Amino acid sequence: MKRTIFLRYLTGALLALGSSFACADNYPSKPIKAIVPFAPGSATDQIGRAFAAKMAESLGQPVVVENRPGANGMIGADVVAKSPADGYTLLFGTNSTNAALKSLVKNLPYNQDTAFTPIGYFGSVPLIVAINNDVPAKSLNGFVSIAKANPGKMTFAYASTSQRVSSEMLANDAGIKMTGVSYKSGPNAMTDLIGGQVNMFTADFAVTLPQVQAGKIRGLAVTSLKRSPAIPELPTVNEALGIKNYELIAFFAAFGPAGMPKDAVLKLNKAINDAAKSKELTERFASMGFETQPGSPEALGQKIKLETDKWAKAIKAAGMEAE
Structure with a gap:
């Protein structure tokens, strides 16, 4: 009897494991939603839509952009922070949503440091x-x-x-x-x-x-x-x-909710890097000073930590306080 129960548990565990591998192998199996936290026509929107189109080519599924503007990007970022971490809801974020808001808003509706999974870096513009x-x-x-x-x-x-x-x-x-x-x-x-x-x-x-x-x-x-x-x-x-050290550039990158499957992150990262290396995309945005910088999810995570510190210092130097 005990042996029968054990075999049932073992069979169930193996089926579950096989199912998870199958899900990982099949990702993405449906359209992906990408939240742009700024208005249509903004740089984030233009760059985000171009990357979404290129990513769709690599992933074999549509990447559908949805604009959720307001509160310096906080509204759209909050939607993603509270979404399922299954790889089907992404944030096309910026220095606003993923570096500076922590120093500008006293009561963010999410923890900027822990709410997101870094996926891939798009690039930057002055x-x-x-x-x-x-x-x-x-x-x-x-x-x-x-x-x-x-x-x-x-x-x-x-x-x-x-x-x-x-x-x-x-x-x-x-x-x-x-x-x-x-x-x-x-x-x-x-x-x-x-x-x-x-x-x-x-x-x-x-x-x-x-x-x-x-x-x-x-x-x-x-x-x-x-x-x-x-x-x-x-x-x-x-x-x-006639001064020194003034610099402020905007950057763009993709994030997901915290706890995303590693396999999904890596597939999305590859699609983003392929897009960033695309001659068609880089030439299209050269006129706006856009520079791509392909890299790993880990590199983006480190960059966000550095940028968060940089923006905190810039905000303090500008005499601004969290509201």
Whole structure:
């Protein structure tokens, strides 16, 4: 009798083990949902959709992008943090969702350090400091002079953490006071910059560069340490103001809920790296200063730790406090 029971348990265990291996081998067996925590048309959305299409080619299943904008990416990130860790709900996150929010929000609805599984790194882009054409400044130094003469009267738009922190850092480093205006999306903020409702907007190339090139706004500087090949005539913030060590770039990467199966993580990572190496994708986004950097899930995990520390220091230096 005991032997019969033991054999039943053994058979059940072997069947369960075989089933788990079969599930792992069959992943993905249905469409994957990728949450973009920012609005359609944003850099995260454009880059995310391009990666999703390439990933689908490698995985043999659609990767369906769903936009969940709001609260600097927190709303979309929270959806993924609370989703099943089965590999079918991903976060196409950024420095906002996976590095900076920890220092900006007192009561995050999830633990940023433990809520996600790092999967794969997409790449990074610098930002452009731009102003409305009616602002009588032809350079960043000129804009700073106007702001110094009118403390608190110059306004800047922001719809993400990188946009806000970059502007606050700039104000801190330049010794000026500006008033921030929050927007739900980058495209909405850009509309108001063009219309003159705000004076300055520091945002990624996807949102700013086309408008700068069309003459609808005036680009003053880029936020990277080196000038961008996409618009080499613009100086860096460091060059424009005669300072050192100002740098703020946005990055993009894929994450899943904590506890994802290793096999699924590795398959997704390979699909992301294949996309990052795609000539079609890299050439498509070269104009926005996008640089890919394929790597392992472990490398992304280490990068997130370093970026979280970096953004904490940047936020503190900008005089910002968690709200």
